[in-house]
Amino acid sequence: MMGLERALIELLLRFxxxxxxxxxLRSPQHTASLVGCLIAICGALLGTFLLLRGLSLTSDAxxxxxxxxxxxxxxxxxxxxxxxxxSSPWLIVGAAAAGVGTVVLTETLHRSGLVRQDAALGxxxxxxxxxxxxxxxxxVDDVHLDDDAVLVGEIGLAWxxxxxxxxEHCESLRITPEHPAAxxxxxxxxxxxxxISPRDERAEFREVCGNCGVYTPAQAWxxxxxxxxxxxxxFPKSITxxxxxxxxxxxxxxxxxxxxxxxxxxxxxxKSLGFRPAALTYALMIxxxxxxxxxxxxxxxxxxxxxxxxxxxxxxxxxxxLSGMLLLSPVIGGAGAFFGYDLARGWLxxxxxxxxxxxxxxxxxxxxxxxxxxxxxxxxxxxxxxxLFVLVWILSPRYGLVVSAVRRANSRRRxxxxxxxxxxxxxxxxxxxxxxxxxxxxxxxxxxxxxxMNRVLMRLRALGFVSQEAGSAILTxxxxxHVHAFRKQLLVAHNxxxxxxxxx
Amino acid sequence: MPEPAELALVIDDLTVAYDQKPxxxxxxxxxxxxxxxxxxxxxxxxxxxxxxxxxxxIPRAAGSVLFHGKPYEAARHLVGYVPQRGSVDWDxxxxxxxxxxxxxxxxxxxxxxxxxxxxxxALAALEQVGLLDxxxxxxxxxxxxxxxxxxxxxxxxxxxxIYFMDEPFAAVDATTExxxxxxxxxxxxxxxxxxxxxxxxxxxxxYFDWLTLLNVEVVxxxxxxxxxxxxxxQKTYGGRVTSLHGGQVLAAxx
Numbered sequence: 001m002m003g004l005e006r007a008l009i010e011l012l013l014r015f016x017x018x019x020x021x022x023x024x025l026r027s028p029q030h031t032a033s034l035v036g037c038l039i040a041i042c043g044a045l046l047g048t049f050l051l052l053r054g055l056s057l058t059s060d061a062x063x064x065x066x067x068x069x070x071x072x073x074x075x076x077x078x079x080x081x082x083x084x085x086x087s088s089p090w091l092i093v094g095a096a097a098a099g100v101g102t103v104v105l106t107e108t109l110h111r112s113g114l115v116r117q118d119a120a121l122g123x124x125x126x127x128x129x130x131x132x133x134x135x136x137x138x139x140v141d142d143v144h145l146d147d148d149a150v151l152v153g154e155i156g157l158a159w160x161x162x163x164x165x166x167x168e169h170c171e172s173l174r175i176t177p178e179h180p181a182a183x184x185x186x187x188x189x190x191x192x193x194x195x196i197s198p199r200d201e202r203a204e205f206r207e208v209c210g211n212c213g214v215y216t217p218a219q220a221w222x223x224x225x226x227x228x229x230x231x232x233x234x235f236p237k238s239i240t241x242x243x244x245x246x247x248x249x250x251x252x253x254x255x256x257x258x259x260x261x262x263x264x265x266x267x268x269x270x271k272s273l274g275f276r277p278a279a280l281t282y283a284l285m286i287x288x289x290x291x292x293x294x295x296x297x298x299x300x301x302x303x304x305x306x307x308x309x310x311x312x313x314x315x316x317x318x319x320x321x322l323s324g325m326l327l328l329s330p331v332i333g334g335a336g337a338f339f340g341y342d343l344a345r346g347w348l349x350x351x352x353x354x355x356x357x358x359x360x361x362x363x364x365x366x367x368x369x370x371x372x373x374x375x376x377x378x379x380x381x382x383x384x385x386x387x388l389f390v391l392v393w394i395l396s397p398r399y400g401l402v403v404s405a406v407r408r409a410n411s412r413r414r415x416x417x418x419x420x421x422x423x424x425x426x427x428x429x430x431x432x433x434x435x436x437x438x439x440x441x442x443x444x445x446x447x448x449x450x451x452x453m454n455r456v457l458m459r460l461r462a463l464g465f466v467s468q469e470a471g472s473a474i475l476t477x478x479x480x481x482h483v484h485a486f487r488k489q490l491l492v493a494h495n496x497x498x499x500x501x502x503x504x
Numbered sequence: 505m506p507e508p509a510e511l512a513l514v515i516d517d518l519t520v521a522y523d524q525k526p527x528x529x530x531x532x533x534x535x536x537x538x539x540x541x542x543x544x545x546x547x548x549x550x551x552x553x554x555x556x557x558x559x560x561x562i563p564r565a566a567g568s569v570l571f572h573g574k575p576y577e578a579a580r581h582l583v584g585y586v587p588q589r590g591s592v593d594w595d596x597x598x599x600x601x602x603x604x605x606x607x608x609x610x611x612x613x614x615x616x617x618x619x620x621x622x623x624x625x626a627l628a629a630l631e632q633v634g635l636l637d638x639x640x641x642x643x644x645x646x647x648x649x650x651x652x653x654x655x656x657x658x659x660x661x662x663x664x665x666i667y668f669m670d671e672p673f674a675a676v677d678a679t680t681e682x683x684x685x686x687x688x689x690x691x692x693x694x695x696x697x698x699x700x701x702x703x704x705x706x707x708x709x710x711y712f713d714w715l716t717l718l719n720v721e722v723v724x725x726x727x728x729x730x731x732x733x734x735x736x737x738q739k740t741y742g743g744r745v746t747s748l749h750g751g752q753v754l755a756a757x758x
Contacts, residue, residue: 052596113523258617262606266592269658272559272585273610320642322597 005240006165009233018167018231025162031236032155033341035298036381038242040333042249042291043307044315048325049284051312052264056305057118061106061125062099062285063292063304068132069098070293075139092293099289100282102128155298155377158238166217168231173220175212181225183210238297245294249287253326256280261322299378306382307333314385314392317399332388340381346373349384416456418486419446421465424475425483437472510572512537512666512697513558518567520550520557527553529721531567535699537665540692541714542702542728546741549719551701552588555668559585571666580610584664586655588671594644600654601626601639607658629657632690634683649680656687666697673702685711708732 012021024030043059050059073094102124109120175182186205188198196202215223217230253260263270263277270277288308295304311333315325339349346354354373362369394401423445427436436445443453457473460466465479475483515533519526528550535541543551556562558569560576571579584607604626605618612618630636633653638646646654652672659667672684688711691698702708708715708728715731717723717740724736 052593054593255615258609258612259614261598261602262609265596265598265603266587266606268556268561268587268591269585269606270609271561272580272583274580275609275614316597320597321599325597 002163002165004244005163005235008240008243009165009235010167013167013233018233021233025234025236025239028158029341029345031158031239032298032377033338035158035236035238035242036155036337036340036377037334038239038246039291039295039298039304040307040311040337040381040385041330042242042245042287043295043304044311044329044333045249045253045326046284046288046291047308048312048315048322048329049260049264050288050308051316052322056309057121058103058106058285059288059292059308060305061121062102062288063296063301065098065102065125065128065132066095066289066292066296067098067301068128068135069094069096069101069289070296071132071135071139072098075135092290095293096286096289098128099285099292103282103285155381158236158298160236161238161297162234162236163240164216164218165233165235166230167233169226169228170217170230172217173215173225175209175215175225177207177209177212179212182212184208185210238294241294242298245287245291249291252283252287256283257323257326260284299381303378303382306385307337310382310385310389311336314389317392317396320398332392333385336385336388337381340384341377343384344375344377344380413459416452417460417463417465420456420460420473421475421479421483422487424466424473425480428474434472437474439468439471439473442473510537511535512539512572513699514570514573515554515558516568516570518554518557518569519565520553520562521565526565526720528557528718531718531722533716533722533725535697535714537572537697538692538695539697539714540688540712541697541699541716542708542712543699543716543718544702544705544708544740545718545723549740551718552670554718555585555670555699555701559583559668582665584659584662584667586659586667586669586672589648589651589655589674594646594651596643598643599639600630600635600641600643600646603643603654604629604657604661607661610662625661626657629660630654632660633657633687634679647677649676652676653680653683656684660687664696667691667699669698669700671701671703673700673704673707705737 009021016024047056047059050056070091073091076094077090105124105128106117106120109115109123110117115123177184184207187208188203189206190196190202190204191198191200194200194202198205211223215225217226218232220226221230221232259270259275259280262273263275263280267277292301292304295307299307311329312325314332315329318328319325342349343354348354348357358369358373361367392400397403420442424437427433430436439457442457443450446453448456457466460479461468463478464476465482466473467476468474511534513533513535515531518528518531518533520528531554543554545551553562557564558576569576571582574582576583601623605622607629608618608622608625612622627636627639630639633656635650635653635657638650638654643651643654656669656672659669673681676684688698688700692713700712702712709732712728714726715728716725717731717736719740719742723740724731
């Protein structure tokens, strides 16, 4: 991991100075937005397949049960005398195992035939999460796995947890008592035993070195022990972790695109063609677990599911192609993560200040709401994603509520037209002609209001399908052709032989 | 029908059980190459189970299945499968052409992507089933019959020797039924073996030259003209078949 980070920084340093890079990374906004976007990209890509497989809630389950993997790996590591660190590869292995374990346990329960799929998930994941919670409280005291972190994460602090990399003047410094910078101090050796102050005449002293030891370049520089500044870059650990996960996820989806599509659409065919749908499912679940762990520090375990589900759900309404979903959903997720940070700091989509909105509410309704706005970043990201989803849901050009309503109204109108046209067609030229087709009473035959009848007739006249003759509605030639066309279409669609006597 | 030289499918002592209750029981079946065979039986007779077990999609309790003398793993490229239409999600975001191309994924193997040649093959198959104009359609916009024909086209591009079709005639319009029958005959003419799970007793003698009557066990199997008798049907359906004259069959609950 360190080597990778170093290579990445070296690459970046070709384009920017290390000061600029540090300044960029030390901004909480930059790091949080970057990490959030990367989580959103991973989540959106994997979530697309979860959504299409009907496994949306599995991501929620896994984001909880990875805690068990993390805790178990943590306990094993401390047992083996390794330092516990939340970005260690062993935790990742543990989390992946926990993710797979969740799926296996769910499948086992489901396959017993006694528990339904959703119930199996509901049984498996609280069990594993409960075990994790007990283990945390019993055996892991001094880790920062506190409630808040587990619930909503600390993406705003991601910038602070860094690895430092040194590129120039990198000698570590050893201060010995002989070193000119060594600070010699007198220390009372018997003050405590005799409970006397160093000023007491019985006090005995020895010389000690107050700042002896080995200093990393960063420590030495900040302690003012170096003349020349080392070139240091502080790189947030979570950026590295998420970059690696994003590369893995994008690579997995790109390489196995065809196989993922096939197994998601028709697992039976995939199996009969010699692919391994089960292996792919587990690979997918392992990646979901890894992303859940990577996202754990940043957004906690509750909100991760939003990163997996909201972007694909929105993309699903915008496109009819899997490839389209895989391109659109990371964009939606990334936008949500980016603007979500703004929202947490009080700007809706970077344009509208939330404080002014609250001020307006206060002014209008006489409320006493605090106008300063500073809220949870991860919750704001989720909220922003949801706003994006709602916009798509209403406005999507294919399946949006608006378009659907217009389409429904159009087809209702077309159907009304056809009802009237067919009625005229059936009675035109028959003895009942005068009674059935009199324009003034036509509405009674359909049990419609006169207003509705008028609207329909006006439309039909405008279309040139109907004209009026001696107070009766009759079909024009165009109207007649139209009736024949839609009758034929209707009959073919329903396999009904045409009995229309007027047909040649 | 003359005695064929090779058997396309040999099923030996095949048993599949769900919770220790046998779904199909000790099935012995020999299907000659080039047969156009219907598998017929009442609901719960294990017709779909038979196909799925033959294709290793569900675990077998006992028995073996050979395709042209080879076990399934070695004969995968010889076998084409048309699952029931309801077995997939038709709201999946993809096009008709794409679904048909999936039939070629087996030949492509892992990682290789379909190219221009695969596209041409898929379009040819769509033309065969009369859906060429629908190639770019989103699959959710298809009618049931069109969905079934899409599945059929997907099986056709596999260019298999033995086809297994699970109720292709279920709830389809007349156009689709005619299209399917045409394709079955076309496959038959080219010497392919086709096994079809079928529900409509009346059309059996017209569509199929070989017949297996199944009710957990094989009741009878052979050329339709020999097997399709009132006696056999009554054994299969438990006496609910009341008459058989001039090819007219009245089966209750068939």
